[in-house]
Amino acid sequence: MEYDISREQVENTYIKIKNHIIKTPVIYATKLSNITSFKLRGALSKMMALEPAIIKKGVVAASAGNHSQGVSFAANLLNVPATIVMPKTAPISKINATKNYGVEVILHGDFFDDANKKALEIAKTEDKVFVHAFNDLDVIIGQGTIGIEILEDLKEVDYILVPIGGGGILSGIASYVKAVNPNCKLIGVQSQNVPSYYEARKTNQAFQVQGKLSIADGIAVKQTGDITFSILNKYVDDVILVSEAEIAETILFLFENCKIVAEGAGAVTTAAMLFNKLNVKNKKIVCVLSGGNIDVTTFLNITNRALINQRRRVVLKIDAPLGHGHLTKITNVVDSHGVQIHKISDSQLENSLEVNREIIRLVVDINRKTELANIVIDLEKLGYTVMEKEFINSITK
Structure with a gap:
């Protein structure tokens, strides 16, 4: 089945949710233009689209961190109970941040995919609404509102680089941006340790990669969704891989040079530029930084390794x-x-x-x-x- 999202759907959703989100700023740095974002948009879009009688039973979601907080925030806003399943390997900062919303948190498995399977079981058993982190049209439309804000601040952008795990944010941004500016190139960036969409593009079929643990835990998704895969294949121009060492050095670079604290998943797009993976010059490029949820211990471990790598x-x-x-x-x-x-x-x-x-x-x-x-x-x-x-x-x- 093919899926698509119109410009009007994204713009109408933005009107509904914009009073509840913080506008994502486009920040000019010496070497990079950066965007920071948070996955509230997709969760809020999905949950506001549901009938009150359906959502009042409660929602269930799975996430390595950022989507879990988006769903939790939206659940509090709409006054509905929420259960969040997170991988056991999720950073303690993300686990605690999610618990702070007063929702039920269950730890299960090592990857997002394990947690997602458990969340689906809970939703079915307890007759609650499952809010998928990426493979849902309403979620994708909500994430697409990031594209509205990018083009408001930088109309003639040449390239937009977006982190990709399951593909929700990239699908949403790509759908909207290509409708408004077809000449803009949309590039996905993944970790070499979990290259699910990169490998899927080779065979034109979404399948599950084995995957390894990654410091980019927020995009450590072993299989792209069928909905996102359909949309990505229409609008995404390329996908780039970055190594764990490159991600670590970029986290340090962003902290030292841009005064931005980025988690691994958020840093991959800047890593692609920093290590010349795109190989372009004199272009207007936006790097979407999709999260800053990194605890102090992890940050120190990663930056220590980066300092050693750089001698x-x-x-x-x-x-x-x-x-x-x-x-x-x-x-x-x-x-x-x-x-x-x-x-x-x-x-x-x-x-x-x-x-x-x-x-x-x-x-x-x-x-x-x-x-x-x-x-x-x-x-x-x-x-x-x-x-x-x-x-x-x-x-x-």
């Missing part, structure tokens, strides 16, 4: 004699080059370590390669052995 954070392992004063000498060398020490530890629990010696481990944040090279030279002048020299030399070249 801005380096682990120095120094073979030193046991005894007083060595740690002070070593830290003084690092300090003399203006380098910040992130963490210090020492241990005798190392393979092939001689008697009466220890390994002093410094995690340092460097600004320039020359700083690291000079630190190594000065430590060796003092008689210390810097281990893993081949790796250190690869950084300082």
Whole structure:
């Protein structure tokens, strides 16, 4: 079956829901134009389209995080009970944020698809309305209102990049934007770890990919919906994959350069630009950032990995004699080059370590390669052995 959405449907839905949503701003940054969004639109569109007698029994939804909060907010607004099923792997910040709406939260499975199956069972057993995260026309129309706001702020946009898991947001935006500006290119962006739509486009058929855990948990959907697949194939020009490392580095980039805290799913579109996946120049490009639900622990873990990947954070392992004063000498060398020490530890629990010696481990944040090279030279002048020299030399070249 083929599905489609008209420009008028999106515009009429926007009139209904606009008093309950915050207009998504288009923010100009030095290198990127960014859009932040929240999945209230689709949930509110769906639930406001239901008859009061039907919705009063309650709603059930499944989500890795953002849709769950959209449904919960809409349920409170419309005064109906809600049950949300989330994967056990969902970030604690998203779980707690959903619970804060006073809804029932059930954790089930590792992926969205597992949680979705459980939610369908609950909806059937308890005779409640199931609000799908993406594979529903009313939800898609609601998400399409983002397209209205993009074109209000940037009429002559050349490319719009949208994160894609199940495809609800991209289907909605693409349907509206192509109706208003057919020349605009719509590009989906997925994680390499869960490339469901990317693989489906190859065979022109939606199917379930195996998938791996991803820091872009909000789009970790193993199978595109049949409704969204039909719409995506009409309007989407291409789909791009980004790696976990690229997503991590982009989260750090957005925080440092744009003062935006983005979750993994929200960062994929900027990652596509940052790592030149689109390969275009001198075009007006909008990157939709679809979420900022990332807890502090996850953010620190991801940015730590990004700093290490960029060789801005380096682990120095120094073979030193046991005894007083060595740690002070070593830290003084690092300090003399203006380098910040992130963490210090020492241990005798190392393979092939001689008697009466220890390994002093410094995690340092460097600004320039020359700083690291000079630190190594000065430590060796003092008689210390810097281990893993081949790796250190690869950084300082």
